[in-house]
Amino acid sequence: MAKQIEGVYEQLLECAKHEFLVKGFKDASLRTIAANAGTSTNSIYVRFQDKEGLFEAIVEPVVSGVLQLFCEIQETFHEFEPEIQKARVNEYSFKEMDRFLDYIYGNLDEFRLLLDASHGTRFQNFVDELTRVEVEYTYKYMEVAGYMSAEDGEVTGEFLHMVTTAYFEGVFEVVRHGMDRGSAGRYVRMLERYHAAGFDTFFIRDNK
Incomplete structure (x- = not known):
């Protein structure tokens, strides 16, 4: 199992919060969230499974x-x-x-x-x-x-x-x-x- 990079989880939550606030859940982009957090969409799937899992974590x-x-x-x-x-x-x-x-x-x-x-x-x-x-x-x-x-x-x-x-x-x-x-x-x-x-x-x- 690949080791998760420290701080990425928190950065994803922060960037996701901003994206959801601006666009709402349906229009929020995982690609945008990942890019703003300096990581890949795969990092989101590994940590949160999907977009709703990311929203739920917040x-x-x-x-x-x-x-x-x-x-x-x-x-x-x-x-x-x-x-x-x-x-x-x-x-x-x-x-x-x-x-x-x-x-x-x-x-x-x-x-x-x-x-x-x-x-x-x-x-x-x-x-x-x-x-x-x-x-x-x-x-x-x-x-x-x-x-x-x-x-x-x-x-x-x-x-x-x-x-x-x-x-x-x-x-x-x-x-x-x-x-x-x-x-x-x-x-x-x-x-x-x-x-x-x-x-x-x-x-x-x-x-x-």
């Missing part, structure tokens, strides 16, 4: 990281006593969204790739996994908080999926619009207040 660690963080946030809240959940739901959500945004802005290029350059890869619908987790824990909170809609079936999984997807797409607009971290925080806090008000308007809490 974004997979970030996808895994954000899902781990998001599940941790949700599970921590779910473990609170019911009265604490009801009293602190908005406070907790607003605070933890700052952690979520910090993670996004610490991996900004990778999120730009996921949002706008991943079409044609298994990551093109990565927001769906965040939505799935959010819907699961929203139902859990509704049961704890005594929302009647959770019991009578009026609020379907499809509806929650729709509004949750809209929420996440709104959050990720801060990336698409090139906002800095401070502006993103202000924008998302407004978005959170908007969605929190809508939640309480639509869902009726049983206070009996």
Whole structure:
């Protein structure tokens, strides 16, 4: 087996990130990536198998990281006593969204790739996994908080999926619009207040 040259792996990732950001996954050229990295396309196939393997090497660690963080946030809240959940739901959500945004802005290029350059890869619908987790824990909170809609079936999984997807797409607009971290925080806090008000308007809490 031929010995791999030190540093080529990292250089390929850096050049690939740039190529994917500029052209998107489908139009990105392995030849261009290899040439910019000072190596051959065979080096890509040896290390990453194919173009999607190269894309995956860039974004997979970030996808895994954000899902781990998001599940941790949700599970921590779910473990609170019911009265604490009801009293602190908005406070907790607003605070933890700052952690979520910090993670996004610490991996900004990778999120730009996921949002706008991943079409044609298994990551093109990565927001769906965040939505799935959010819907699961929203139902859990509704049961704890005594929302009647959770019991009578009026609020379907499809509806929650729709509004949750809209929420996440709104959050990720801060990336698409090139906002800095401070502006993103202000924008998302407004978005959170908007969605929190809508939640309480639509869902009726049983206070009996």
